[in-house]
Amino acid sequence: MFELRHVVKRYGATIALDAIDLSIEAGRTTALIGPSGAGKSSVLRMLIGLEWPDSGEVRFDGAPLRRQDLLEQRRRIGYVIQEGGLFPHLTGAGNAALLARTLGWEDARIDARLRELAGLCQLPFEALARFPAELSGGQRQRVGLIRALMLDPPVLLLDEPLGALDPIVRHDLQDQLRELFALLKKTVVLVTHDVAEAAWLGDTLVLLRAGRVLQQGAARELLQAP
Ligand code: ADP
Ligand code: ADP
Numbered sequence: 001m002f003e004l005r006h007v008v009k010r011y012g013a014t015i016a017l018d019a020i021d022l023s024i025e026a027g028r029t030t031a032l033i034g035p036s037g038a039g040k041s042s043v044l045r046m047l048i049g050l051e052w053p054d055s056g057e058v059r060f061d062g063a064p065l066r067r068q069d070l071l072e073q074r075r076r077i078g079y080v081i082q083e084g085g086l087f088p089h090l091t092g093a094g095n096a097a098l099l100a101r102t103l104g105w106e107d108a109r110i111d112a113r114l115r116e117l118a119g120l121c122q123l124p125f126e127a128l129a130r131f132p133a134e135l136s137g138g139q140r141q142r143v144g145l146i147r148a149l150m151l152d153p154p155v156l157l158l159d160e161p162l163g164a165l166d167p168i169v170r171h172d173l174q175d176q177l178r179e180l181f182a183l184l185k186k187t188v189v190l191v192t193h194d195v196a197e198a199a200w201l202g203d204t205l206v207l208l209r210a211g212r213v214l215q216q217g218a219a220r221e222l223l224q225a226p
Helices: 040-047 067-076 092-102 107-120 125-129 137-149 167-184 195-201 219-224
Strands: 002-011 014-024 029-033 055-060 077-081 155-159 187-191 204-209 212-218
Touching: 002 040, 014 040, 014 212, 029 040, 029 195, 040 055, 040 155, 040 187, 067 077, 077 137, 092 107, 092 125, 092 137, 107 125, 107 137, 125 137, 137 167, 167 195, 195 219, 204 219, 212 219
Parallel strands: 029 187, 029 204, 077 155, 155 187
Antiparallel strands: 002 014, 002 055, 204 212
16 A cells, blocks of 8 residues: 655654665554654654655555645545644544535534544543543544544554553553454554554554664564564
């Protein structure tokens, strides 16, 4: 579904991605793991077109991603970041429905979709009426997920989605995400620095370090390796 070919990304003197080659399979969950600064977020931002390679190519569905495709690309991709990345001045529903409204969805359609997704993401529907500051960390994360799923995109990108949560909430959400991924059958790319989380949620693991792929393989095989 995605392919990075020899992608280089620099920030000033820092080489974030060092001629990286990577393919990401459709319909499965790929977990990117590695220490802080390995380039995990840069890969994700490149897939959605928030960053552009200095050289090399990002391919989507067999064709190079072009700048003129980016609006469309953003609609095909649900993007979730730590703490949900919500606008503080909008309610949960306001955040989740933002894109649907700009696309002209009617209120009734938005409401029905929000109800459906609140059920799926195990958030009480009433909680969507609250502002981010009035929600718990886990609830904010669920609102972020609902927002990402609103347009039913084929691809879901999650950047440390559970990073800001306490261990118990995190554990619950890990289980729920696993069920959700199995149910939705989307192409999921997940960034985490937690190996256990990557193994629990990922079909494929990609180990990154210093902007390169160290190893890639089925979660089961990689973790059995000596
Ligand atoms: P990870 O997600 O694995 O922590 P990142 O992709 O965020 O890694 O970062 C890779 C490297 O690029 C790091 O050294 C980071 O400091 C640097 N970097 C990332 N984004 C920027 C930026 N906007 N400006 C400058 N340096 C950046
Ligand atoms: P994460 O891996 O969760 O994205 P980072 O600390 O790498 O966390 O990045 C947080 C934000 O800061 C991102 O928007 C990234 O682009 C930016 N950033 C990261 N490293 C640098 C850096 N060295 N200089 C400037 N901005 C950076």
